[in-house]
Amino acid sequence: MARRIGSDGARTREAIREAATRLIAQVGYEALSMRRLAEEVGLGAAALYRYYPNKQAMLFKLLDTHMDELLACWAKSRQGAAPDAELEVFTRFHIRHHWPRIDSLFLSYMELRSLTPENFARIEEKRNRYDRGLARILEEGRRAGLFAEMDARVTARAIIALLNGLTTWYRPDGPISREAIEDIYWNMVARVVGAPQAEENRCLERA
Amino acid sequence: MARRIGSDGARTREAIREAATRLIAQVGYEALSMRRLAEEVGLGAAALYRYYPNKQAMLFKLLDTHMDELLACWAKSRQGAAPDAELEVFTRFHIRHHWPRIDSLFLSYMELRSLTPENFARIEEKRNRYDRGLARILEEGRRAGLFAEMDARVTARAIIALLNGLTTWYRPDGPISREAIEDIYWNMVARVVGAPQAEENRCLERA
DNA sequence: GCTTGAATTGAACGGATGTTCAATTAACCT
DNA sequence: AGGTTAATTGAACATCCGTTCAATTCAAGC
Numbered sequence: 161m162a163r164r165i166g167s168d169g170a171r172t173r174e175a176i177r178e179a180a181t182r183l184i185a186q187v188g189y190e191a192l193s194m195r196r197l198a199e200e201v202g203l204g205a206a207a208l209y210r211y212y213p214n215k216q217a218m219l220f221k222l223l224d225t226h227m228d229e230l231l232a233c234w235a236k237s238r239q240g241a242a243p244d245a246e247l248e249v250f251t252r253f254h255i256r257h258h259w260p261r262i263d264s265l266f267l268s269y270m271e272l273r274s275l276t277p278e279n280f281a282r283i284e285e286k287r288n289r290y291d292r293g294l295a296r297i298l299e300e301g302r303r304a305g306l307f308a309e310m311d312a313r314v315t316a317r318a319i320i321a322l323l324n325g326l327t328t329w330y331r332p333d334g335p336i337s338r339e340a341i342e343d344i345y346w347n348m349v350a351r352v353v354g355a356p357q358a359e360e361n362r363c364l365e366r367a
Numbered sequence: 368m369a370r371r372i373g374s375d376g377a378r379t380r381e382a383i384r385e386a387a388t389r390l391i392a393q394v395g396y397e398a399l400s401m402r403r404l405a406e407e408v409g410l411g412a413a414a415l416y417r418y419y420p421n422k423q424a425m426l427f428k429l430l431d432t433h434m435d436e437l438l439a440c441w442a443k444s445r446q447g448a449a450p451d452a453e454l455e456v457f458t459r460f461h462i463r464h465h466w467p468r469i470d471s472l473f474l475s476y477m478e479l480r481s482l483t484p485e486n487f488a489r490i491e492e493k494r495n496r497y498d499r500g501l502a503r504i505l506e507e508g509r510r511a512g513l514f515a516e517m518d519a520r521v522t523a524r525a526i527i528a529l530l531n532g533l534t535t536w537y538r539p540d541g542p543i544s545r546e547a548i549e550d551i552y553w554n555m556v557a558r559v560v561g562a563p564q565a566e567e568n569r570c571l572e573r574a
Numbered sequence: 575g576c577t578t579g580a581a582t583t584g585a586a587c588g589g590a591t592g593t594t595c596a597a598t599t600a601a602c603c604t
Numbered sequence: 605a606g607g608t609t610a611a612t613t614g615a616a617c618a619t620c621c622g623t624t625c626a627a628t629t630c631a632a633g634c
Binding site: 369370371372375400401402412413416421422 | 591592593594600
Binding site: 162163164168169172203204205206207210 | 580581582583584585
């Protein structure tokens with residue numbers, strides 16, 4: 161009927177975030193009702209509005225926070241090395257970063273349609289920053305003669321699509337370890353750009 | 368108030384199909400109401416139920432028909448050639464076939480969540496058939512020494528994800544022609560599998 | 575121990591949703 | 605011309621939706 165024993169705003173906020181991410185990934189933003197979400201957390205629907213002003217703001221916050229984390233963590237991971245090394249860093253970072261956030265990754269491109277135009281524009285800007293970062297690596301590598309000729313923007317998008325394809329079939333209880341998947345995908349990425357070391361990188365036996 | 372002059376079931380059915388595909392791709396299945404869809408076609412909502420028993424059946428029919436067409440057209444396109452040639456045929460077919468059906472392609476992997484479990488299983492079965500067809504080409508090419516070592520299933524899924532990435536950024540009024548995009552993507556696919564002719568296939572100037 | 579604020583509730587509101595159905599009109603067939 | 609069927613409608617139904625709000629209980633600070 162009112163405040164319940166042991167209730168804590170911070171813990172509730174986190175529980176809502178987790179449940180929302182999981183359920184939206186499962187059934188979709190539009191299909192998820194605030195009542196269903198609240199039930200999952202063990203709350204009444206009205207309690208949700210203490211943490212988010214409305215449903216749309218909740219979705220935006222989920223995606224926006226995800227993008228901020230992604231950009232921040234990637235900035236830390238960069239090493240300023242040669243383009244071919246940097247591309248491997250990117251590939252492994254992308255998989256490793258999203259591994260425990262696979263639902264958020266899923267949302268970040270499945271639920272763009274559900275954002276208002278203003279919110280969409282803000283997310284897309286951050287997403288473009290990420291894409292362009294990869295494109296810059298590709299362009300530098302191409303100019304240095306490390307990679308084949310290519311349209312860097314198109315190739316960058318293709319590589320990200322390829323990597324995100326993981327979300328389609330990956331299951332956490334699957335037979336392939338994260339390290340093995342990293343190797344497999346890095347192998348493919350290296351080949352897409354024509355990086356020479358792709359030929360020597362045969363780590364597939366672990367699969 | 369009742370039947371309107373010039374009304375024709377077949378034409379209406381097609382108009383509904385077209386509008387539903389377009390609008391679901393735009394806003395999502397759950398977000399699209401039957402009233403909104405009917406309005407787009409110039410009908411009352413009740414009229415839709417003459418063509419589909421319910422909303423879920425409509426979505427299923429859209430996806431199911433799309434998959435049937437895809438499988439049928441691909442079966443016709445196959446040439447029984449060597450794996451490397453067959454892979455090029457597949458790549459170009461995939462792009463060419465979906466070019467005028469880009470909304471349907473979008474639906475066929477964005478709206479899987481919106482299907483009932485039974486309907487999902489039926490679509491997934493057809494989708495798996497397509498994936499396995501590609502995997503078989505890869506496996507044969509690998510055994511023939513035409514392609515690099517790889518896990519054919521994983522690589523097949525990655526290639527399809529890479530190709531479907533087109534839907535993320537492709538705009539029909541964009542500056543790159545379909546032929547040029549075909550060349551770019553075939554180039555990438557060839558490199559992913561380590562097909563030798565990838566090195567000679569430099570068609571990027573057209574972009 | 576009293577007060578202040580944080581956390582949560584049930585009930586309610588207005589509107590939208592998918593779907594049904596009897597009624598109505600146009601086209602087609604003989 | 606008349607009868608049958610195809611195509612469409614408006615109104616209605618029950619249910620669910622996001623959201624608000626006054627009321628209530630718990631925790632923390634003085």
